Amino acid sequence: MNQIPANDAVVATTNGITRGEVILEATDLVRRFTAKGEGGLFAPKKTLVAVDRVSLALRAGEVVAIVGESGSGKSVLSRLLARIITPSAGTLALRGTPIDLRSRRTTAYANEVQLVLQDPFASINPVRRVGRSLERPLRIHGTPKDQVQARAYEVLESVSLTPPQQYLDRFPHELSGGQLQRVNIARGLSVRPKVLLADEPISMLDVSVRLGVLNLLRELCDAHLLAMMYITHDIASARYIADETAVMYAGQVVERGRGTVVIDAPVHPYTQLLVSSVPDPDQLTHQEHRATTANAVGFNLEGCRFSPRCPHATELCHTSEPPMVELEDGHSAKCWLVADAAQRTAVSMRPGPSSEG
Amino acid sequence: MRRFRLPGTWKVRVGYFLLSIFILFTVIGPWVAPYDPSYTGFTPDLSPSSQHLLGTTLLGQDVMSQLLVGCRETLVVSFVAGVIAVVISIIVGLTAGYVGGKTDEVLSLFIAVFLTLPGLVLLIVIISLFPQGQQANPLVIGSVVALTGWAWGAKVLRAQTLSLRNRDFVEASRIIGERRWRTIFAEIGPNLLPVLASSLVGTVLYAVSVSTVLAFLGLTPITTWNWGTMLYWAFANNAALAGEWWWLAGPCLAIALVGTSLALINFGIDEYINPRLRVGNLSNRERKRAGLSRRPKLGFTPVHRVTPVIGAPVMAGAQTGPEVLATEATASTPAPREDHP
Ligand SMILES: Nc1ncnc2c1ncn2[C@@H]1O[C@H](COP(=O)(O)OP(=O)(O)OP(=O)(O)O)[C@@H](O)[C@H]1O
Numbered sequence A: 001m002n003q004i005p006a007n008d009a010v011v012a013t014t015n016g017i018t019r020g021e022v023i024l025e026a027t028d029l030v031r032r033f034t035a036k037g038e039g040g041l042f043a044p045k046k047t048l049v050a051v052d053r054v055s056l057a058l059r060a061g062e063v064v065a066i067v068g069e070s071g072s073g074k075s076v077l078s079r080l081l082a083r084i085i086t087p088s089a090g091t092l093a094l095r096g097t098p099i100d101l102r103s104r105r106t107t108a109y110a111n112e113v114q115l116v117l118q119d120p121f122a123s124i125n126p127v128r129r130v131g132r133s134l135e136r137p138l139r140i141h142g143t144p145k146d147q148v149q150a151r152a153y154e155v156l157e158s159v160s161l162t163p164p165q166q167y168l169d170r171f172p173h174e175l176s177g178g179q180l181q182r183v184n185i186a187r188g189l190s191v192r193p194k195v196l197l198a199d200e201p202i203s204m205l206d207v208s209v210r211l212g213v214l215n216l217l218r219e220l221c222d223a224h225l226l227a228m229m230y231i232t233h234d235i236a237s238a239r240y241i242a243d244e245t246a247v248m249y250a251g252q253v254v255e256r257g258r259g260t261v262v263i264d265a266p267v268h269p270y271t272q273l274l275v276s277s278v279p280d281p282d283q284l285t286h287q288e289h290r291a292t293t294a295n296a297v298g299f300n301l302e303g304c305r306f307s308p309r310c311p312h313a314t315e316l317c318h319t320s321e322p323p324m325v326e327l328e329d330g331h332s333a334k335c336w337l338v339a340d341a342a343q344r345t346a347v348s349m350r351p352g353p354s355s356e357g
Numbered sequence B: 001m002r003r004f005r006l007p008g009t010w011k012v013r014v015g016y017f018l019l020s021i022f023i024l025f026t027v028i029g030p031w032v033a034p035y036d037p038s039y040t041g042f043t044p045d046l047s048p049s050s051q052h053l054l055g056t057t058l059l060g061q062d063v064m065s066q067l068l069v070g071c072r073e074t075l076v077v078s079f080v081a082g083v084i085a086v087v088i089s090i091i092v093g094l095t096a097g098y099v100g101g102k103t104d105e106v107l108s109l110f111i112a113v114f115l116t117l118p119g120l121v122l123l124i125v126i127i128s129l130f131p132q133g134q135q136a137n138p139l140v141i142g143s144v145v146a147l148t149g150w151a152w153g154a155k156v157l158r159a160q161t162l163s164l165r166n167r168d169f170v171e172a173s174r175i176i177g178e179r180r181w182r183t184i185f186a187e188i189g190p191n192l193l194p195v196l197a198s199s200l201v202g203t204v205l206y207a208v209s210v211s212t213v214l215a216f217l218g219l220t221p222i223t224t225w226n227w228g229t230m231l232y233w234a235f236a237n238n239a240a241l242a243g244e245w246w247w248l249a250g251p252c253l254a255i256a257l258v259g260t261s262l263a264l265i266n267f268g269i270d271e272y273i274n275p276r277l278r279v280g281n282l283s284n285r286e287r288k289r290a291g292l293s294r295r296p297k298l299g300f301t302p303v304h305r306v307t308p309v310i311g312a313p314v315m316a317g318a319q320t321g322p323e324v325l326a327t328e329a330t331a332s333t334p335a336p337r338e339d340h341p
């Protein structure tokens, strides 16, 4: 189906990268948005924490899936990692080198970390031929003019758009959604990034082509030791592709785990809700889960964010935020239900609500 | 590479044809005019003849010569006005749309004020501020007309920029590391072209009528020749009442034709610049020959297809060439997307 050239023509793997090496590491990333409050000109400003102390490591040759409902901050997180928006707090390190987040995003960074946007129909300039959209990043990142076309052919082949010359001369509206998403991915890959952030790469696609794109991403990741972040609504596709899964709720990672443990044995009530709304996780279904949205109920900003919707919420959940607790190797959850008894007593003995995470 | 192709529909072609004739006369008009337009020695009040193609005026002047000479001033003033207005509207509209915030609020207010001001009154006031000698200068008249005509274009450009600014492909261009100014001009710019072009055409049209009205009302010097002053003299001498139709018909028809040509061109701009409307890059005739609907149906995405099957239902956007649509590797059945049921 999607044969990746075995000779690794697309991304050199011999850059001294070893499988499993941490490429991009984020620590306690925070992003706040201030919005004008309701009630006229002089209303107080409202602050929305779109991403709240998220730590994440993307490793070479591995896929980290970020799952969560709409508005949980997944796209904001991906933009933070791509550095097209600035974090309010937190640090980023690329291959161990800390990045000054107040400085401008450099071309070199753009070269290493690429983001593939959610909507292929919107993210390719409609008035340009596909070839131009593909060749621009190559030109920006210093591919000599006479090699640009050869390279464009190469990446198109790597995303199974063959023969490539047939696609370069077309306008975006002349391609199907699946082809367009491949072009979109090809653009991200063309500059040989080390990190690929894919924001819901299959959500806009027809069910029939979803699996193809998923397989393609997985193979690219394996073949070229890409570190990939895969954002999705669809928990079944996360289970299918990911080496590690993180569940986001209201800007926070509430549960994470290696392999399929998060989906097969979820401990956080929110993850349980997500998983239970998918009919059969063994099959890749196209059904989007439709839980009540968080906005309908509102977040709890003091205690556990999920407590207003949580069937197991206790007094403690409403007043203080649970810590991230490691349950077993590589599986942790941010929930008082699983928190260690010692931690609970420590918190409940303190006078005020804690904001410690 | 694809051939350069003039826009397809007959309307647009007629528009370009008409406009190019007027532009030709703008350049060569004064040279090919048979007589001096101000010379009063002919027999007055002659109806059109081979000697005087559009007859003569009550004062014994040749109408054809006036029309040809006047073409230059009318069109130069209009295009100067159009270009200046578009430049102002780009600056104001793009800034308001791209920068946003307080800047946008102030500029939007500014635009709204200029939209609601009675343009002609403002023009009369401003024109009267200039010294007599300057009032005939096409640059001066053009700029003043532009001053009252830029606001509509700015409003449209602002709206368009606002909607483009947050589009994913603009963000995508930043993601690949494109510089800011390149993002604005190379990514947003081309998407503004249809709006720009039609706003240019619209303002030129506006300027033709406004400058004519100004001259007709005698607010700009009546000693130079343009279509407005021709009408001024015709009405001053009661041409309409005296039945001297040829005196009026020339300038009126010329203005109407310029207007028509611009309107026709405006029809085609969208089709020409928006590749989505340029179905399969085929001309109308080629499309017809391929048995396809002549224009894309609203709301249907034209789709590249294999050469249409004879006898199959009519489909939009076929590809007549050897290019074959690659079916998705994973698609189960590549069901044809059709225009008509
Ligand atoms: N530029 C912005 N200004 C203000 N608020 C924003 C901005 N961008 C995002 N937000 C808010 O941040 C929150 C998270 O948004 P985000 O786009 O990350 O959600 P998401 O998880 O990607 O959702 P979806 O699955 O629907 O794409 C939302 O509440 C959104 O309203």
Ligand SMILES: [Mg+2]
Pocket (backbone or CB within 6 Å): A074, A075, A076, A118, A199
């Ligand atoms: Mg999103």
